[in-house]
Amino acid sequence: MNKIKRALISVFDKKNLKPLLNYLKKYKIEIISSGGTYKEIKKLKFPCTEVSDYTDSTEILGGRVKTLHPKIHAGILNKRSNKSHQRDLIKNNFENIDLVIVNFYPFEETLKETSNHKKVIENIDVGGPTMVRAAAKNYDDVTVITSSSHYNELIEELIKFKGSTSQNFRKRMSQIAFSETSYYDALISNYFNKITNINYPKKKIFYGNLIEKLRYGENPHQEGAIYSNNKFLNIKQLHGKQLSYNNYNDIFTSLSISKSLPKNAGIVIVKHANPCGVSILKNTVECYKSALACDPISAFGGIVSCNFKVNRKLALELNKLFLEVIIGNNFDADALKILKKKKNLRLIDASNFNPYEIPRFSSFNENILVQSEDKKVFTKNDFDVVSKKKPTKSQFDDLIFAFNVCKFVKSNAIVLASNQSTIGIGSGQPSRLDSCQIAIDKMKKFIMPSSDIVAASDAFFPFVDGIEKLVQSGIKAIIQPSGSIRDKEIIKFANETDTVLVFSKTRHFRH
């Protein structure tokens, strides 16, 4: 690349301009600018030509049209090695613009600050992305800088190449430039989809900010990373080893369950993305003990998520078990002190975590499945008691609790509960009968409660056999969506065995 002769600077973010301008001056790089950037450069006492003087075309429409001018874009887009391009330039008395330093109107920030549509629209930058796209396309000859965080690298290049930059650097800045323009338009596109109520547009753009490159993916031979629609995650690690891909996966699973529980109540233990114990007992230590009792073996090395602020008493109890992660809606100071004694234990403050209602997506090669969250809110009227035997208040509460947990257990899912705590969870089976057996085995292995046991199924029982197995093991009340052609048989069986049977009508498959 030839020495940079001319730079166009138009930045919304005016940080760190001065040191850069010093170097541009040192290498005798002429500066063109407009609006606020022009004023800032003049204030910093550097020479600068206004775009309107440069193009001999007044800025119009209150700044809507400034740089959309052939003199600017020919200066950027011409191929320096193309003779015909060079003849065009001379004929029109246009000159090269070799360096484009541009960042955009703050569309993303505006979205966060206001829901005023006019204001949002006004923050759609037209001129900025055009210059950046032109410069990035022509990276063979032009350097494009889209963020003040790259000024230092640019300065290093200018020094190293005596007022020029390397092809590698320009290519990388161009790669970054296109990620900026696509990200910017992804935001705009998603905004327009939102205001026009289009959830499934013909062309859908998902976007993410890199939060962290992870040590690896689900397994050490896989690469992994975590992205967010935001600049930062809304969970905060307070202590412990770096979070792994599987940690994140389990944390998000835990939190979706935790946040579905009554406000400021409940403990969830997760292992391999499945809950292995949930309780919503009010006393926090009792709550933990109950959740743990459901499957104390699986809980080893698991994740415990507390839907409340973790206190000292609970911390002492939690410290008795080897856990990978503990999540709380923050921690009392003395609880934190106790838990921090374990060097590796990851502590997560999730008080700012909100399960937004945005569709979930997952990819398989080039295919992407998208769906809205399973977030139906139930009222008592959504449940039909179809058996002669009616549930007691406590049975009904346990049924609702178990059915909610069911929603987060990988299908086929059977959840046994008693006293507002799970006592057996059967997950991930291709056969519903097997899930029943697993849940019953867990219950028999670890806990045989004194109060009534209830069961929830994520989908309907196709035959009587599943219900039969449950009833034979002492289950007194069952909730399931219904929908089998054998529903009548199943109701008959419930009546014969004096079992409470509730139809929820809503299915909760999760895979």
Next chain:
Amino acid sequence: MNKIKRALISVFDKKNLKPLLNYLKKYKIEIISSGGTYKEIKKLKFPCTEVSDYTDSTEILGGRVKTLHPKIHAGILNKRSNKSHQRDLIKNNFENIDLVIVNFYPFEETLKETSNHKKVIENIDVGGPTMVRAAAKNYDDVTVITSSSHYNELIEELIKFKGSTSQNFRKRMSQIAFSETSYYDALISNYFNKITNINYPKKKIFYGNLIEKLRYGENPHQEGAIYSNNKFLNIKQLHGKQLSYNNYNDIFTSLSISKSLPKNAGIVIVKHANPCGVSILKNTVECYKSALACDPISAFGGIVSCNFKVNRKLALELNKLFLEVIIGNNFDADALKILKKKKNLRLIDASNFNPYEIPRFSSFNENILVQSEDKKVFTKNDFDVVSKKKPTKSQFDDLIFAFNVCKFVKSNAIVLASNQSTIGIGSGQPSRLDSCQIAIDKMKKFIMPSSDIVAASDAFFPFVDGIEKLVQSGIKAIIQPSGSIRDKEIIKFANETDTVLVFSKTRHFRH
């Protein structure tokens, strides 16, 4: 909106222009155009002004700078109700452009046709997206059309509103316009990431074309849709009911397993996103019977994926069971005839399905986990036989087969195999011991093979107990990654019981 006075047309896709031009003429809409579009309009014998005549500025740089001119962009971007904007227009002798019909250089098609970098770069459109973005921003006053598929709607609007369009229409076209620009730049950004070997850029854009809005998501109260990076899926439905969200999920699971099997061999049965039977026996009917025998109860209502062309004999066998979906690398004509007798049965031709090596991502609210596929290719040297007892050739083949299937079973995963077929699969358990028990129970329930039984575990056994349980149930050879602090104890136990033990060193978690 006032009557449209002037349209700017610049389209790469020149389909269906004539009927539209007829209506523009009818409503006395003046046309500006350039390059190929100008020639096409003149050829169709409609009046048209060239952009360079309109702006009084010659087209330069071989077309790189045509429309990047204040007269064009002020004409688009001015607010018709803003007095100062209107004064600017009059002062500069600029006129309104009320309709922008633009589609872009075919970047996506170019990417498919060539890997010539210069040609790809030349197909980055700068002028087109700028006009579209300007018009879409100013949709209050301007109509933007980005695809010939919207010409009919535009014509209807022109007729209905006598040469004008409605605000609703303009807003919707603007929403589509931004989905086009963001999609376009997403392609460019991903191209630049690819050529610069950046898999995890700071800002990552995922994009999809809507293949189908689905009846619902995983459950009827959830919305669902399927997208693809391409315009069409690379699987083809030949028959049967519309595919559901869960069908797609299971199909992709089945196909990732099928395509990991030896070429043109193997049958996989999937239920609830977990395999419940896999075989790679050469005789196709035997292969199916073996896969089915692993868990005939779960297979009911499942998905069968054949990694070969389905023949008549197999079709007759398949028809004996109720299945949701049958996948094949196409079907023989008489096989198809047999299977089509079942009206609802979904038949999928997957001969064009290729598992690409693109990272997998899944979202949880605003968070996105991204990882490369678990696609390690093993050679014999990747496996260490650590027991005194060495595997026979057929044991070793079964171990490799079982370990591969393990990769696709939700963790914790235990796969029992014999004679190149699974005979027990334990999936989705928080405890490894439980997965062992489930796999053993399945085996005992359905099949007790005559030849040696082997077992594979997706991750290491933390204790001796899992291996012990397997050996007690007759398993003669075990493969597992290793890595427990009790590995030595486990080797000792294998030697004491004359069991073959192989360490794979590679883990296969999948959640």
